[in-house]
Amino acid sequence: MEDISVPFSEVHYLTIEKVGNVPVTKGNFQSLPAHVQTWLAQMIQLCTPKAVYISDGSQEEATIVTKKLVDYGQLSPLKKYENCYICRTDPRDVARVESKTFIVTNDKHSSVPHSREGAKCILGLWMSPQDISKELDTRFPGCMTGRTLMVIPFSMGPVGSPLSKIGVQVTDSYYVLLSMRVMTRVSPDIWRHLAHGEEFVRCLHSVGVPLPAAQPIVNNWPCNPEKTMIVHFPDPRKVMSFGSGYGGNSLLGKKCFALRIAGRIAKDEGWLAEHMLIMSITNPKGEEKFIAAAFPSACGKTNLAMLTPTIPGYTVQCVGDDIAWMRFDKKTGELRAINPEAGFFGVAPGTNMKTNPNAILTCLKNSIFTNVGETADSGFYWEGLEDETPAGTEVTSWTGEKYKLGEDKTKKSSHPNARFCCPARQCPIIHSRWEDPAGVPISAIIFGGRRPEGVPLVIESLNWKHGVFLASQLKSESTAAAEFTGKQIMHDPFAMRPFVGYNFGHYIQHWLDFEKDPNNKLPKIFHVNWFRLDENNKFLWPGFGDNIRVLDWIIRRVNNEDVADVSPVGLLPKKGSINLDGLDINWEKLLSIPKDYWTGDIEETLTWLDGQLGDDLPQDIRAEIQKQKDRISQLN
Ligand code: OXD
Ligand code: MN
Numbered sequence: 001m002e003d004i005s006v007p008f009s010e011v012h013y014l015t016i017e018k019v020g021n022v023p024v025t026k027g028n029f030q031s032l033p034a035h036v037q038t039w040l041a042q043m044i045q046l047c048t049p050k051a052v053y054i055s056d057g058s059q060e061e062a063t064i065v066t067k068k069l070v071d072y073g074q075l076s077p078l079k080k081y082e083n084c085y086i087c088r089t090d091p092r093d094v095a096r097v098e099s100k101t102f103i104v105t106n107d108k109h110s111s112v113p114h115s116r117e118g119a120k121c122i123l124g125l126w127m128s129p130q131d132i133s134k135e136l137d138t139r140f141p142g143c144m145t146g147r148t149l150m151v152i153p154f155s156m157g158p159v160g161s162p163l164s165k166i167g168v169q170v171t172d173s174y175y176v177l178l179s180m181r182v183m184t185r186v187s188p189d190i191w192r193h194l195a196h197g198e199e200f201v202r203c204l205h206s207v208g209v210p211l212p213a214a215q216p217i218v219n220n221w222p223c224n225p226e227k228t229m230i231v232h233f234p235d236p237r238k239v240m241s242f243g244s245g246y247g248g249n250s251l252l253g254k255k256c257f258a259l260r261i262a263g264r265i266a267k268d269e270g271w272l273a274e275h276m277l278i279m280s281i282t283n284p285k286g287e288e289k290f291i292a293a294a295f296p297s298a299c300g301k302t303n304l305a306m307l308t309p310t311i312p313g314y315t316v317q318c319v320g321d322d323i324a325w326m327r328f329d330k331k332t333g334e335l336r337a338i339n340p341e342a343g344f345f346g347v348a349p350g351t352n353m354k355t356n357p358n359a360i361l362t363c364l365k366n367s368i369f370t371n372v373g374e375t376a377d378s379g380f381y382w383e384g385l386e387d388e389t390p391a392g393t394e395v396t397s398w399t400g401e402k403y404k405l406g407e408d409k410t411k412k413s414s415h416p417n418a419r420f421c422c423p424a425r426q427c428p429i430i431h432s433r434w435e436d437p438a439g440v441p442i443s444a445i446i447f448g449g450r451r452p453e454g455v456p457l458v459i460e461s462l463n464w465k466h467g468v469f470l471a472s473q474l475k476s477e478s479t480a481a482a483e484f485t486g487k488q489i490m491h492d493p494f495a496m497r498p499f500v501g502y503n504f505g506h507y508i509q510h511w512l513d514f515e516k517d518p519n520n521k522l523p524k525i526f527h528v529n530w531f532r533l534d535e536n537n538k539f540l541w542p543g544f545g546d547n548i549r550v551l552d553w554i555i556r557r558v559n560n561e562d563v564a565d566v567s568p569v570g571l572l573p574k575k576g577s578i579n580l581d582g583l584d585i586n587w588e589k590l591l592s593i594p595k596d597y598w599t600g601d602i603e604e605t606l607t608w609l610d611g612q613l614g615d616d617l618p619q620d621i622r623a624e625i626q627k628q629k630d631r632i633s634q635l636n
Contacts, residue, residue, distance in 0.1 A: 019044050019052055025148065026061075027054020033194040036168060039202055040151060043170050047206060048142045049149035055177055057152075057186030065174050073220040074175060075368070079378035082365035086374055087175060088398050089246060090218040092225040094371060095417045096248040096255065098498050101230045102127045103260065109616075111234070113505045119611030123497060123504040132231055139208060139227055139242045146211025147172040152180050153190035156258050156325075156340035161437030163325055163338045165262060166190055169203035169252050173222075173245050176205060179368060182343035182421050184253040201237045201261055203252035208243035221245060232256060234264035234501050246370075247345060247419060258323045258340045260501030267502060267510050271327035275495045277305035278320045278337050278440065280431055281551050284313030289555050292324045292337055292523075293446035294495040296476040298417075300530070300543070302346040306358035306429060309548035311579055316548065317431040318358070319440055320424070321346065326442060328514065333521040336439035341424065348372050348418040350384040355544050358429050359420070367422035371398040373413025381405075382414035443558045448528040449476030449492065454597035455529040457541055457578075457590050458550050460557055460564055460571035464515045467525025469624035470570065472508055473605040477531075491608055505616025512620050526554055527570070532590060540590045542583065553578045568631030569593055595635040602629050 017024040022044055029037065029052065044052060055061060066085065069075040075085040102125045103111040115121040127135070150171050157164025168190075169180060180186055194200055208224030209217065228243030239256040241249055248255040262273035276292040295301045305321040320339025329336050344362065348369065351359050363369075373381040376394040391406035395413050403411045424430055433440055447470060461467030471494045478490050491497065493504065500507050514520050528550060530543040553573050556563050563577035572591055580587075606625050609617050 022049060022052055022149075024052045024054065027056065027151070029054065032191055033197065035197050036191070036194060036200070039168075040170070043204055044149060046140050047144035047149055047170075047172070047204075049144035049147055049172065051148045052151065053148050054151045055153070055181075055186060056188050057154075057181050062178060062181055065177055069174050069178070077378070078369065078374065078380055080375075081367075081379070084363070084365060084367045084369065084380075086369045086372065086380065088219045088221070088400070089371055090221040090223050090225070091399060091415075092218075093221065093223040093228075093244050093246050094415050095246065096498065097228055097230070097244065099125075100228050101125060101232075101498070102132065103232045103234060103501055104129055104132045105233075105235060109503055110506075111502055113503050113612060113616040114614040116611045116614050121612060122491075123493075123612055124500055124502075127231075135229060136231065136240060136242075139229065140204070140206065140240065143206040143208055143210055143242065144172045150174070150177050152177060152186055153188065153194075154180060154184040154186045154253055155190055155193075156184060156253055156262070157338045158435045158437045159185050159187060159189050160193065161338065161439075163327060163336070163437070163439055164340065165201065165257075165265070166193055166198070167201040167203050167253055167257050169205060171205040171250070173205065173207050173250060175245055175368075176250050179251050179345075179421050180253060182366070182368070182423050183251050183341055183345060185342050199237065201239065201257050203239045203241075203257060205241045205250050205252055206243075207245050207250075230256065232260050232501055234261055237261055237265070251345070254323070254341065254345065255499055258325070259496070259499035262325065262340070263496075263499070263501040263507070266325070267506065271325065272511075274324050274326065275322065275499055276324040276445075277301045277318075277322065278324050278339055278442070279305050279307070280317045280319065280440070281548070281555060282315040282317075283552065283555060287555075289443045289558060290319070290337070290440045291444045291446060291551070291554070292326065292442050293448065294471070294474075295448045296450075296474070296490075296492040296495045297498075298347050299448065299450055299476055302344060302359055303351070303356045303544060304547060306356055306362075306427060307547060307551075308357060308545045310545040311548055311552070311581065314548050314552065317429050318424075318427055319431045319434045325439075327439070328517070328520045330519070333519045334441040335521065335523055337442050338436075338439040339424070339434060343421060343423050344427070345419055345421050347416075348380070348382045348420050349414050349416055351382070351420070352384045352388055354387075355384065358427055362424075362427040363420040363422040365426065367420055369418070369420050371415040371418035372420075373397050380420075382418055383412060442523050444526060444554050445523050446526045446528055446554065447471045447474050447495065448530070449474050449495075450531040451475065451489070451529045452477070452531060452533045454594055454601065455527075455532060456569075456572060456593060457529060457532065458553065458573060459527045459567075459569055460554075461525040461527070462566070462570055464522050464525070465512065465620050465624055466570065466628075468508060468511045469621050469628070470525060470527045471511070472609060472621055474527075491612075503616055505613045505618060508613075508621060509618045512618055524554075524558055526557075534586070534589060540586060546583065549579050567593060568635055569598060569628065593635065595632065598632045598635065602632055
């Protein structure tokens with residue numbers, strides 16, 4: 001692949017600045033904060049690019065880079081919409097690669113728990129600094145030869161908010177430059193916030209294809225799947241990602257920084273970095289409550305965050321769809337949350353005007369679509385849009401195959417993990433306070449997963465410890481967002497299994513510890529399951545906009561209304577307390593807690609948690625498991 005250098009655009013570069021012997025084609029290196037310059041000089045020396053480009057995040061820059069990518073053939077315009085583009089990746093680079101994602105610390109057990117012998121730890125992969133050095137030495141030296149090294153200054157969270165954090169990403173991918181501009185706040189203002197040597201997260205990313213490329217480049221999407229590796233250094237707050245250009249592997253502000261590294265910072269500083277949406281619900285009385293909700297990848301978090309209520313009088317507004325940073329306010333004791341991101345990187349298949357009209361409306365301009373299909377009239381298409389696209393429409397699939405809709409049902413237009421990437425501010429129901437530097441106050445925390453069997457629609461935890469236990473035993477059917485195949489139920493505690501940056505036992509203990517400060521106003525914790533099936537494999541609950549009925553119940557519980565009964569697994573809604581107007585629901589089946597199922601489940605949970613965490617499993621969680629076991633044994 002040819003590098004597509006962006007031309008020298010500004011007059012003051014008549015005298016071209018150089019770092020070592022590498023020209024700076026945009027921006028002013030000498031004006032950057034000294035500690036940033038030092039780090040960048042090291043990166044330039046390591047990666048040996050042919051040029052350095054300092055991004056300013058401007059629209060002008062995005063326009064120039066987009067045109068370059070269109071000319072090169074990595075993006076093509078979707079003419080049906082305003083400023084939207086489609087991109088097809090190398091089919092070997094389509095999802096997060098958990099098996100190649102590492103945490104590096106001197107002490108193994110600050111990163112991963114003391115799993116029991118024979119239990120393969122799936123709560124993080126650790127590598128020693130010595131071993132990782134050997135790996136990185138075969139990857140990064142010279143990795144940007146022939147390419148331009150771009151420097152992206154970004155803030156996670158509103159620039160300047162006390163809850164926000166700053167990062168600088170170095171990358172050789174223009175797609176990453178464009179996507180980071182949507183997903184984070186990229187701005188030259190960032191440099192001012194680093195002017196006094198302030199800490200920032202150092203993010204290095206390379207697609208791992210120096211030029212001339214050693215192997216053919218597929219779909220104009222350079223990547224190096226054999227050598228992909230995503231490495232986190234929580235102590236020096238550093239990420240190094242090699243070989244993949246896709247999503248969470250390459251947009252380092254997202255999973256790498258905002259969850260894995262920020263999680264460690266949050267542990268040290270006494271706050272929480274979580275895989276959670278943030279939304280507000282206003283009831284017919286005009287009372288507004290904010291909630292945060294954690295679901296494993298591809299369980300409909302984006303849909304829930306932008307839900308269109310099916311019962312009258314309710315308003316939902318979205319603050320974020322994937323990540324929440326939350327901190328108890330020292331004065332008021334409230335849990336305040338910000339969404340550190342600026343965009344949505346949502347799973348496209350399944351999204352339509354019924355399941356999530358707000359997401360569709362958000363991505364009709366200024367958006368990038370990756371691995372979706374394209375209609376003959378230059379629109380996007382994916383599985384789930386059948387009812388909104390005339391049969392017979394010609395579609396080009398993400399692999400380049402042309403077919404007519406409706407003619408051959410076996411054809412798939414999109415990869416299951418195909419994504420839209422769009423600015424959050426375009427969401428029709430984005431909350432007016434979504435960028436409030438003080439965050440929004442959280443009244444309830446919800447955990448959920450895809451649980452086809454046994455698990456009721458909603459459970460309220462008996463107390464904080466029981467809530468932390470409910471989160472620790474979270475499970476869900478596996479997802480296309482990572483490399484797993486097949487429908488297996490996987491443990492995904494706190495929906496953080498792939499994203500935790502330190503020993504999971506310590507992480508659970510960190511949650512438990514918030515109870516120790518009497519000043520903290522602890523939100524109530526709930527568990528929901530929209531996905532329970534009946535004996536004919538039909539969903540017992542309609543989901544989507546009807547989930548407002550459950551959220552309404554949750555808010556009534558936040559207000560301490562007497563609408564719950566104690567059960568062995570937690571508090572369940574009293575019959576009649578959830579508004580089911582207009583629905584045909586089998587309440588008994590939807591809310592039942594079959595003794596056999598729960599007896600097996602709690603044993604399996606204990607075995608799994610004990611196997612994974614060994615002696616790092618907090619005693620409080622063991623005690624909760626024992627109490628729940630005792631309660632279940634009394635079920636009829
Ligand atoms: C995501 C994920 O991309 O959770 O948000 O995988
Ligand atoms: Mn996610």
